[in-house]
Amino acid sequence: MTTALPEIFTTHDMKAAYIGEFKFSLARDGARLWVTHRFVREFNKFGTESGKFLGTIIPDGGYRPAQGSGPYVQRVKDVILAVGEEGIEFIIRNGKELGECTFCGRRLEDPESVIRGYGPVCKVNHRL
Ligand SMILES: [Zn+2]
Numbered sequence: 001m002t003t004a005l006p007e008i009f010t011t012h013d014m015k016a017a018y019i020g021e022f023k024f025s026l027a028r029d030g031a032r033l034w035v036t037h038r039f040v041r042e043f044n045k046f047g048t049e050s051g052k053f054l055g056t057i058i059p060d061g062g063y064r065p066a067q068g069s070g071p072y073v074q075r076v077k078d079v080i081l082a083v084g085e086e087g088i089e090f091i092i093r094n095g096k097e098l099g100e101c102t103f104c105g106r107r108l109e110d111p112e113s114v115i116r117g118y119g120p121v122c123k124v125n126h127r128l
Pocket of ligand 1: 104
């Protein structure tokens with residue numbers, strides 16, 4: 001059984017997930033997710049610098065890559081697949097490995113949080 005990433009966001013009341021080099025964030029419609037690169041930056045049409053936009057994940061979990069996201073498409077798909085198979089555990093383990101909170105991207109300092117893979121505030125906010 002696989003779980004679509006937007007469904008995991010709904011279940012855990014998530015606004016964002018920092019997974020590897022990518023950030024997945026809830027779109028304003030509250031149903032789709034935006035995929036951006038955390039480290040590759042670009043300027044949008046309003047002149048604001050942000051992570052490179054890599055596409056949209058629609059509610060059923062399908063990925064719609066953005067123009068110019070070619071070099072990243074396969075890795076984004078790999079993450080979506082892994083999350084689909086393992087669910088929230090994959091997301092949390094990823095944060096653990098990087099030593100940062102998956103949900104807010106903050107560095108984990110407290111030993112208990114490091115072991116757990118997310119901070120105390122996100123633990124409450126995401127019903128974990
Ligand atoms: Zn956090």
